[in-house]
Amino acid sequence: MTALSYFYIVSAVLFIFGLKGLSHPKYARRGMFLAELGMLMAVVGTLFHHEIVSFRWIIVGLAIGTVVGGAMGWWIPMTAVPQRTALSHSLGALAATLVGISEYVRHGILLGRVKMAAIGLEVVIGGLTFTGSVMAAAKLQELLPGAPITYKGQNRFNFALLASITGLLVWLVWQPSASAAFYFLVGLALLFGFLLVLPIGAADMPVVIALLNSYAGLADASMGFVLMNKIQIITGSLDGASGFLLSILMCRAMNRSAVNVLFGAFGKVEVAAGPEKEAKGAVRSIVAEETAVLLESATSVIIVPGYGLAVAQAQHGVSELANLLTKRGIDVKYAIHPVAGRMPGHMNVLLADANVPYDHLYEMEQINPYFAEADLALVVGANDVTNPAAKTNKSSPLYGMPILEVERAKSIIVLKRSMRPGFAGVDNELYYNPKCMMLFGDAKDSLNKLFAALK
Amino acid sequence: MNPELEIGLYIFMLSGFLGYHVITRVPPLLHTPLMSATNAISGISLIGSLVVAGADYSRLSTILGFIAVTCSATNVVGGFLITDRMLRMFKKGAPTAKDAKGPSRS
Numbered sequence: 001m002t003a004l005s006y007f008y009i010v011s012a013v014l015f016i017f018g019l020k021g022l023s024h025p026k027y028a029r030r031g032m033f034l035a036e037l038g039m040l041m042a043v044v045g046t047l048f049h050h051e052i053v054s055f056r057w058i059i060v061g062l063a064i065g066t067v068v069g070g071a072m073g074w075w076i077p078m079t080a081v082p083q084r085t086a087l088s089h090s091l092g093a094l095a096a097t098l099v100g101i102s103e104y105v106r107h108g109i110l111l112g113r114v115k116m117a118a119i120g121l122e123v124v125i126g127g128l129t130f131t132g133s134v135m136a137a138a139k140l141q142e143l144l145p146g147a148p149i150t151y152k153g154q155n156r157f158n159f160a161l162l163a164s165i166t167g168l169l170v171w172l173v174w175q176p177s178a179s180a181a182f183y184f185l186v187g188l189a190l191l192f193g194f195l196l197v198l199p200i201g202a203a204d205m206p207v208v209i210a211l212l213n214s215y216a217g218l219a220d221a222s223m224g225f226v227l228m229n230k231i232q233i234i235t236g237s238l239d240g241a242s243g244f245l246l247s248i249l250m251c252r253a254m255n256r257s258a259v260n261v262l263f264g265a266f267g268k269v270e271v272a273a274g275p276e277k278e279a280k281g282a283v284r285s286i287v288a289e290e291t292a293v294l295l296e297s298a299t300s301v302i303i304v305p306g307y308g309l310a311v312a313q314a315q316h317g318v319s320e321l322a323n324l325l326t327k328r329g330i331d332v333k334y335a336i337h338p339v340a341g342r343m344p345g346h347m348n349v350l351l352a353d354a355n356v357p358y359d360h361l362y363e364m365e366q367i368n369p370y371f372a373e374a375d376l377a378l379v380v381g382a383n384d385v386t387n388p389a390a391k392t393n394k395s396s397p398l399y400g401m402p403i404l405e406v407e408r409a410k411s412i413i414v415l416k417r418s419m420r421p422g423f424a425g426v427d428n429e430l431y432y433n434p435k436c437m438m439l440f441g442d443a444k445d446s447l448n449k450l451f452a453a454l455k
Numbered sequence: 456m457n458p459e460l461e462i463g464l465y466i467f468m469l470s471g472f473l474g475y476h477v478i479t480r481v482p483p484l485l486h487t488p489l490m491s492a493t494n495a496i497s498g499i500s501l502i503g504s505l506v507v508a509g510a511d512y513s514r515l516s517t518i519l520g521f522i523a524v525t526c527s528a529t530n531v532v533g534g535f536l537i538t539d540r541m542l543r544m545f546k547k548g549a550p551t552a553k554d555a556k557g558p559s560r561s
Contacts, residue, residue, distance in 0.1 A: 015496050016477065022489050023480040025545040032542065035496055036535050043531075046502040052509035057521040061508060065528020072529065073536025078544075081487060084537065088494050088530045095500050095523035095530075099507055102519040106512050114460050213490055220497045225463050227503045233463055234470040239497040241474030246486060338483055345486025349541050357548025363483055 007045035008231040014038030015235060019242075025358055042231060078353040079313060082343040083140040086209055089216040090133035096219040097126035101186065103226050109177040116176040118225040120169045120185065126219040127189030128196065133212050135197035136205065140342060146202030154199060161192050200261065202342075203307065207250045207261045209343045214243025246344045253338035255390070255401030283419065286437040288446060291413055292453035298375035300331040302367065304404055305347055306340050308381020308416070309443055317447035318380060319354035324454055333374075334360055335367040335404045337385040368405045377409035381443050383422030389429050396426055412436040415446045488541045495534025501527035 014034045021031015052058070076084050100122035104111070111119070138144045168185045172178060200208050221236025223229075251258050295301065303322060309315060322332045334351060341347035348361055362370070371377060379386055386406040389396040406412055412435050419438075421427055430436055439446050481489050504527050508520030 011499075015499075016473065018496070019474075019477050019481075019489075019492065022485050022492060023477075023482070025485060025542070025547075028485060028488065028545070029539065029542045032492060032535065032538055035492065039496070039499065039531055039535070042499060042502055043505070046505050049506050049509075051506055053511050054509055054517075057508045057517055058505055058524060061504075061521045061524030062528050065525045065530075066532050068525075069529035069532030069534070070536060072533035073540065076537065078541070081491070081537065081541070084533070085487075085490055085494060088491075088534060091526035092494070092497055092500060092530050095504055095526040098519040098523045098526075099500070099503055102507050102512070102516040102523075105515055112457075114457050209490070213493065217493070217497055220500050221467055223500055223503055225460070225467075227506075228459055228463065229503055230463065230466055232499055232503060233466045235497050235499045237467045237470040238474035238477075239493045241471045242478045242489065242493045245475055245478050246490065249483075249486075336483070343487060344490065345483055345488070348484045349487045349544070352541070352544040352546070355546075358484055358545045359547050361484060 004045050004049065007041050011038035011042040011045075012231050012234050014041070015238070019238065078349050079310065080141070081349060082205065082209060082341075082346060083137045085343060086133045086137035086140060086212065089209075089212045090130050090137065092216045093126045093129035093133060093219045095126075096223040097123050097130060097186070099223055100126060100226060104179075104182055108179065111176040113173050113176070115226065117169075117173045118222055120172050120182075122219060122222040122226055123182075123186050124165055124169060124189040125215055125222060127186055128193030129212055129215040129219055130193060131190045132193035132197045132208075133216070135194055136200075136208055136212060139197070139200075139202060140205060148199045148201040150199045154195075158192070158195055161188060161195065165189060165192060204254075204261050205342050206339050206344055206346075207247055207254065207256075207258065210243050210247035210250050211258065211261075212243070214240050214247060217241070217243055250339060250344055253402060255398065281432040281434070283431050284434075284437045286413065286439050288439065288449035289453050291437075291439050292450055294376060294411065294413065295325060295330070295378075295450070295454065296328070298330055300333075300370075300374045301325060301376045301378060302333050302335050302371060302374045302406075302409065304335045304337075304377060304379040304382050304386060304406055305351070306337070306380065306382025306385060307342070308383070310341050310346065310350060310381070312381060312443040314380065314444040314447055315350045315354040315356075317444050317451065319351065319356050321447055321451050321454070322356065322360075324451065332360065333362055333367060333370060335364070335371075335377075335406075336361050337364055337382065337404055338402075339385065340382065364402060364404055371405045371408040374409045375411065377406045377412045379406060379412065379414040379416075380447070381415065383416075383428055384426070386430050387422075387426065387428045388433075389426065393429070398426060406430060407433055407435075410435070413439055415439050415441070415443050417442065484545070485542075488538050491534050491538045491541070495531055495538060498527045498531035498534060501531055 015038050018031045018035025021027040100119045104119050165188050217236050217239025221233050224232030325332050336347050388407045390398040390401040390403045504523035508524045
C-alpha cells in the first residue's frame with residue numbers, strides 16, 4: 001500500500017460526508033467544502049504517481065479544464081443548469097471512453113477476460129452516455145426540437161442495435177485481440193446513445209437526465225475497474241446510485257416506468273388516446289384586474305409553479321408578486337411538484353434564484369393538506385400535475401399520478417396560454433370546476449399585469 | 456475469481472447501498488445541487504486520466520489522456536462552482552407567525 005492509497009481513503013470519506021451534508025440546506029455548503037477538499041487531496045496526491053513522467057499535457061489539460069469549467073460554473077444562468085448538467089455528464093462519459101480506448105490500445109492482446117469485460121463496459125456505457133447526453137443538452141438548449149423524433153420501427157431498430165452491442169461485447173471478452181470488433185463496438189455505442197435520446201420529448205427530460213447521471217456514474221465505476229482504482233469505483237457507484245434513485249423518483253412522480261419513458265415516445269402515443277369528449281361545463285375566464293381584487297381579499301395564497309413558468313422564465317415575476325402579497329399580510333406558500341422544471345429539483349433552484357426563501361417552498365406531501373384552507377390557488381404554467389382526474393378517473397392516462405390537490409382550494413386561478421392540453425394530451429378537469437378561473441396569456445405578461453394592478 | 460476483482464465488486468456493491476441510503480435523505484429541494492455535486496465528485500476520473508496523460512505510454516495514449524484530463528477537470532471545477540452558487544442562493548425567509556404552525560384544524 002502506497003502513501004497515495006491513504007490519500008484516496010481520506011478523499012472517499014470526505015466525499016461521503018460531502019453528500020451527507022446535502023441532507024439539509026444548512027449543512028450543504030460545508031459538506032461541499034469537504035468534498036472539494038477530498039478532490040484536491042486526491043488530485044494533488046496523484047500528481048506524485050510514480051508512472052507520471054511528463055507534466056506538459058497534464059498542465060495544459062488542467063488549465064483548459066479550469067478555464068472552461070470556471071466559465072461554465074460562474075456565468076451559466078440557473079435556467080440553463082439542466083443543459084450544463086447534461087453536458088457535464090457527456091464530458092465525464094467521454095473521459096471514461098477515451099481512457100478505455102487508451103487502455104485497450106496499450107494492452108491489446110495481453111488483456112485478460114476480466115479486464116476486457118471492464119474495458120468493454122466502460123466504452124459501451126461511456127460511449128452511449130456521451131452521445132445521449134449531448135443530445136439531451138441540445139434538446140434542452142433548444143438546438144434540437146423538443147418534440148419526440150420518431151420513425152417507423154424505431155424501437156425494433158434500437159433493440160437490434162442493443163443486441164449487436166451485447167453480442168460484440170461477449171465476443172470481445174472471448175477474443176480480446178479482435179481490435180476491429182472493439183472499434184466497431186465503440187461506434188455502435190455512440191450511435192446507440194444518439195438514437196436512444198432522439199425519441200424522448202422535452203417533458204421527459206427530468207427522467208432522462210437522472211438516467212444519464214446514473215450511466216455516467218457507471219461509466220466512471222467501470223473505469224475504476226479497468227484501472228483498479230478503488231476510489232473511482234466508490235464515486236462511480238455513489239453517482240450511479242444517486243442517478244438511479246432520482247430517476248425512480250421522477251418516474252414515480254410522472255406515474256410512468258423507465259421503460260415507458262425510454263421507449264414510449266410519450267406525447268405522440270397519448271394524444272390519440274383522448275376520445276372522451278363529454279360536456280364538462282363552461283370554462284370561466286378572468287382578467288388581470290379581477291384577479292388582483294381576488295388576490296387582495298385573500299388571506300392565504302398557494303402558488304403552484306410548473307414547467308410553463310420555467311419556459312416563460314417567469315420566476316422573478318412570481319417572486320415579486322409573492323413579495324407584494326406578503327407585505328400586505330397575505331400568507332404565501334409555493335407548492336412544488338417533483339417534476340416541475342426541467343430536471344429533478346430544478347424549480348426550487350429557479351425560485352431560490354428569484355430570492356424566494358426555501359422555507360416557503362413546500363413539497364407535494366407537505367403542501368397538500370394546506371390546500372383545503374387556502375383562499376386562493378394560483379397555478380402558473382402547471383397542468384397535468386394539477387389534474388384531479390389522476391385521482392378520480394380510472395380511464396385517464398394520468399390515473400395514479402401523484403398530484404397537487406389544487407381543486408380543494410376555495411378558489412383557483414390558472415395562468416395559461418390557451419386551453420391546449422398538457423404533455424399527457426388530456427384535458428384538465430380542473431378547468432371546468434366552478435371554483436376555477438382562467439387568466440389567459442403569457443405567464444410573464446400576466447404576472448406583470450397582476451403586479452401593476454395590485455400596486 | 457480474481458481477488459482484485461472480488462474486492463472491487465464488494466466496494467462497488469457496498470458504496471452503491473451507501474449511496475442509495477445517503478441520497479434518500481437528500482430533500483427534493485436540493486436535488487439539482489445534488490446532481491451537480493455527484494457530477495463534480497465523479498470528476499475523480501481525473502486521477503485516472505492524469506496518469507494516462509502523463510505516463511508517456513504512447514503518443515495516442517497521451518492525446519486521449521490529455522482530452523480526458525481536460526474533460527474531467529472541467530467537470531470538477533464547473534461542478535463544484537455551480538453547486539456552491541446554487542447552495543448560496545438557498546436562504547431562509549424571515550420567520551412569520553404563520554410559518555411555524557401546521558394546517559390549523561378549525
